[in-house]
Amino acid sequence: MGNALRRADLFTPDFDPAIIVCGRANGGKPHASVFDAGSRVGAETAAAIMNMHVIPVGDDAIKALAGKLPQGRIFGSGRAFVPFVSRQLYAELEKHIPAVVRTAKLKVVAASGDAAGSGKTPPASPGQAGTDKVNMPKDWASIKLGSMVLASEGRGEGWYESVVIEVKGNDVFELKWLDWPEEPAFVRHRTRLALLHPGIGDETP
Structure with missing residues (x-):
């Protein structure tokens, strides 16, 4: 696409916002997108899978916020396209979600006691990481x-943060x-992974 996308180009002409899916992940980074009525059930299911919140688009204040968000879509995996948004915009969204915020946390249990306590992370030999x-x-x-890298489940499925827990050689x-x-662990070749920018931890989307 040669031209930069304008915010209005993120929506199809007949798109009518019904719900917002939002949440924090990867150390508190804010994500959010908006879905129409036809995608509502899928979006609510995806929100549950992704430990995110659902905000019905009702009053004018929420409609205004919905108009600033990218249009979401549901992947075949059941997850949804919920990209980064600015911290300022998310702060406004937070006023409309429950006070109890559920944040998904990575829980990797090392299968080998030696790997868990060795402190070694050889890039070319098998092992596991905490x-x-x-x-x-x-x-x-x-x-x-x-x-921490990016991985995808296939063409059109999007790229998501993942952590290497074992080097298989x-x-x-x-x-x-x-x-x-x-979700179960999965395997990828080095050429099927993508990198995050080294400064991602300090970014302000």
């Missing part, structure tokens, strides 16, 4: 145990989704 060893690789060659890694710790 949650206290997360790092941000600067290039693909630097991906190792505990690296031959450039193959076992990972866990950061925001969906209850």
Whole structure:
């Protein structure tokens, strides 16, 4: 797409906002998107899977906020497209969600006691990592145990933060989704992973 997208271009012409799905993930980073009535059931299901909140689009204040959000969509996996939003915008959304905020946390249990206590993270030999060893690789060659990277379930499914929990050798890694710790671990080749910007921890979307 040669031209930059305008906010109005994020919506189809007949799009009528019905609910907002929002929440914090990956250390508190804000995510949000809006769905129409036809996607409501799928969006509510996705929100439950992703540990996010649902805000019905009712009064004028919420409608105004919905107009500033990207249009969401439901993936075949049951998850939804809920991208980063600005902290300022999310602060306004927070006024309309329950006081009890559920935040998904990564819970990786090392299968080997030796790996859990060794403190070693060899990039070319098998091993496993705990949650206290997360790092941000600067290039693909630097991906190792505990690296936070982006992975996808397939074309059109979006890319999501994941953590390497085991190095299997031959450039193959076992990972866990950061925001969906209850989902099974999965395997990806190094060439099927993407990198986050090294400064992502300090970003203001």
